[in-house]
Amino acid sequence: MFEALGFNDVAESVYLAMLEHPQAGVEDLMQNLGMEEHQIRQALDDLARMSLLRISGSAPEVFVPVNPRTGLAALLARQQAELAKRQQELEESRASLTALLDVYAGSRVHTSATGVDWIEGIDTIRARLRELAETCTWEAASFVYGGAQSEASMAASRPLDRDAIDRGVRLRTIYLDSVRNDPATCSYAQWLCDLGSEVRTTSVLPMRMLIVDRRIAVVPVDMEKTSAAAVEVTCPGLLTGLVALFSFAWKSAVPFGARRRRDGDGQTAQEKQVLRLLGLGHTDEMVSRRLGVSVRTVRRTVSALQERLEAKSRFQVGARAVALGWIDPDDLG
Structure with a gap:
């Protein structure tokens, strides 16, 4: 029903179940939907990223659904804005590419004249x-x-x-x-x-x-x-x-040779970069390439951060890191 909005079947089922039973926890959803725990938690992360869930004011570890009238409308508006932005970027890239090809279509003398x-x-x-x-x-x-x-x-x-x-x-x-x-x-x-x-x-x-x-x-x-x-x-x-x-x-x-120190919160610079890159929407594979480490190392770092922050999901890791001042919201774009 909601595929056009970016929902998969699992996320849709979890969202509808939570609308029907707003206080349902992970175990309740597992029992009601017949799904594994990792499926439920992944769906909760996906829904939270789409701003369709919020953290309960009375229980920070509990998610509650956002009113679908406002939540889905806001999601649709964001997707429309993103589509318009991508279309503009595509047009700008096409114009830049045309100009670049014009410059490089001639001899190398012309390219040298531009300083590039x-x-x-x-x-x-x-x-x-x-x-x-x-x-x-x-x-x-x-x-x-x-x-x-x-x-x-x-x-x-x-x-x-x-x-x-x-x-x-x-x-x-x-x-x-x-x-x-x-x-x-x-x-x-x-x-x-x-x-x-x-x-x-x-x-x-x-x-x-x-x-x-x-x-x-x-x-x-x-x-x-x-x-x-x-x-x-x-x-x-x-x-x-x-x-x-x-x-x-x-x-x-x-x-080189000096030990990289942890900051006052006990983090290394690499851990901060993992938080920042994940907050920007990078996958584990993309983070590993940016930092020059293995995907396994990235996942181990995320797991350690999740444990230190007592977070149930990656979304909570990011939310609590921002709340504690470990990363600046401005760094997340």
Whole structure:
């Protein structure tokens, strides 16, 4: 009946049952509907995300249904607004793509004139990165996205990094915190530090990036397919923004070898990022890619947070984290 509003059969059955018996708990719903506990709790999470349930004022661990006249109307209005927003974004993306194709339809001379040059294909990207590493004169700053690094990648970088350090180039590298759990990447980072390079880690990185002498930056076009294509940025305005982004991340990152401290609430930065990314609607798989950790680690972290917060569901984890000030509502968009 409510498929068009995003309901599945289980969520619909649970919602209708709760409307008929507003005080029904999980065990009551399991018995009345003949469903497993995990099905009921997943349905409650789904309904809460759609703002069709609210936490009872008298019992924080109990959900009660929102009046369907207002709840379903508000849900429909949100979906209509989201549809309009997506349509606008689609039109804007189409216009931007048309403009971009017009720019890149000509020769590479035209792309260079804009200060943004297209590099396509893994071999071409690697060759350009090698050229930049060999001609760097005083500083190379990089975001190393993706957690643990492959042996092949580190083997290819080792002679370039050693040569740059021998020439007096300042190497500043930011890895994800998760590399501290990978012996091979840790060994490489320690090797860099022993040579005089500067290495730090942070809980989350926005992209993979290399900035050479603050005059050239290279970033991938697609973070999910970093080897497909990249852009080389020399436009002063864009470069200033990328350098500022690196500086901001560098100041908040922790020097390699130092233990990352927990804050006053006993959380690590990684736990805060897990809360924030889940609050933004990311799946466990998406969170694992952003933080460079396994899906199993993400689920273990969520389970530990759920236990600390005495929460019955993921929705309650987020709600209580916001209520306790563990995460800022503004970070959730």
